[in-house]
Amino acid sequence: MINYEMKDLIPVVTNLVDRYTSKESTSVRMEVAKQLLGAVIYCIQQNEEDFQVASRQKFEAEAAYQQGYERVIEKVKEAQAIYNTMIPRFCAYDNENYQTTVTKGIPAFFIHYDARFAPQDTIITMDYPTITPIINQSGIQAISKYLEYIQYEQTFLSILPRDYVCDILYRFQCDYTEQFFNICRIILRHVLVHMLLDTKLNEDNQKSDYINLRQLILQKDAVWIKERMMHLLEQLIQQQFDDDHSLKAYLQNDLKDFAIELEMAAKFNSLKAVVVL
């Protein structure tokens, strides 16, 4: 972030305090001051993000704040448009956490989000965990990212029939509807391992499949597994998703963990806990 001196920021915060109190109070509580200062800094950061490629021109703090604020409003509208496009086709696969987070949590965010006085507040906890966690981001920035990830997951899951996905999830954990884990990860692992073993998806799992998988994993290390999975994922994305690089970039974030988990599970003969075949 471009360094603004205190004397540049104080007038901006002062104007915001005026708006907050409707000029009816000369003082505010410390936490309110902190919140408003955070709002100014957040908006300035949003502005800088947009201009960082074009130039490192330093705006006046007030102008930078105003532009940042307008950018925040634009981002909210963009996120709402993305949400409205996604929600008619959204499927939570009977997972209550997924359903509640997307159909209740996110609309609540749009209702309560305050771009003027608290743009840095994320408001909701985004309980459904995405493959890539949202870190170091807040407010509309975090929600936009979260929506993007949810969209990737929906796109990926939509290639399989709903009942099939539910069946895999049920086999992974019979009470999956009440669990707080990532659904997409379970299905992705299932698909990739089938590709690895060169078996068909809709075939009933055989005990021999797990034995074959274990033997294969025990011969290799985590690095090899990760590279192989990466290759399979590329294949999958090319064949099914028109080589969607963003989707690939999102899904591949699970591969490192998956490779290590597979290696450990093979060692301790507990592959069923990691992947459903």
Next chain:
Amino acid sequence: MLTFSSLYFIYITTKWHFFQDYQLFKARSIIGSLYRKEGVCVEDYEFMEVLSKQNQIAAILEMNQVTNRFGLELTKEDTRVLVESRKEELIKQQRVEFKGGILPKLIFIFCDSAYIDQNNLVETLKRLQEIFYFYKNETLDELSDDELLDFMKEQYETVCFGDLDYLEGTILKDYAQKMRRGILDDKL
């Protein structure tokens, strides 16, 4: 002759000294750390602190033009004491003031009180200022400055008869409790 509109002008203009409350920022490591975390430069505070105090003192001294009509006058030393007290109160009550502060308005509203004379002027203003900031918090900022000051003045004159302890410990305490519980009958 000073009219009300000119007084209002003085008050508004004195509000436009941005740095006068800067010392509070300095005193608050929480905000300081936020600035540092976000990469904002934090330097040259001493200059702003001095400037702030001078602006405050000038604004309060200007109020002498009003208080003189009621036989009251604040010296530079008095104003310094009041400004110091304001700073301490703001820190104590965990509040931040970005503009001119409440003192000029407080002086304007209370200067015609029957219970304030030259002997108790500074002490009374100090206490009133303390009570004001305390009850801004206690009423959860639901009252504007004007509403709280008007209520304080009305009660001070007609119910407390100049007793600040009664105003603080009974009248305002009761009022703030009712406000927080949402059972306030009469509107201000």
